[in-house]
Amino acid sequence: MEEKGSIICIGQGVVRGFFLTLALLIIYAIVTYFLKSNPKIDSIYFVVITAFSVMYGSIYSVKKIQKRGWLIGLTVAIVYMLVVFLVSAVNGRGFDISSYGILRIALALFVGTLSGMLGINI
Template structure:
């Protein structure tokens, strides 16, 4: 029974991460509507959005599970990134991972693991 609840908390963390991502993307789209978009700032903002979303989801999940923080954070980051890339494939971008994409994946895994450890100690 406990493992089922743990999986539920991880899924809830991923869903919360996506809602945070959606909210931050809406804010950014409003900002870029009134200003000229800059590709360099866009890429930095998307990396920051990914990091913040994974951090929030990992801390939320670990606060409820209360054990194996690094593993929960890592699993959440993997699920988040896989779903993001599946959405990209569905939207017609194809399954191409650039060096920027690899950096984003590595950062998400690193942030997820550290956030899981942080969430245990909070």
């Protein structure tokens, strides 16, 4: 029964991370509607959004579960990135992973692991 609760908390963390992503993307869309957009800034902003969303989802899940912080954070990051890439594939981009994609995945896994350790200690 305990594992089922952990899976639900991980799922809630991922969903909360996606809602944060959605909110930050809407804010960015509004800003870029009025200001000129730069592709280099766009890619940096998307990496930052990914990091904040994984951090928020990981900390939320770990605070609920209260154990195995690094593992829960890593799991949230893996599930989050899998869903992001699946949505991208369905959206027509396919599974083309570039060096930017690998950087984004590595950063998400790193941030998820550290956020899990942070979440267990705060």
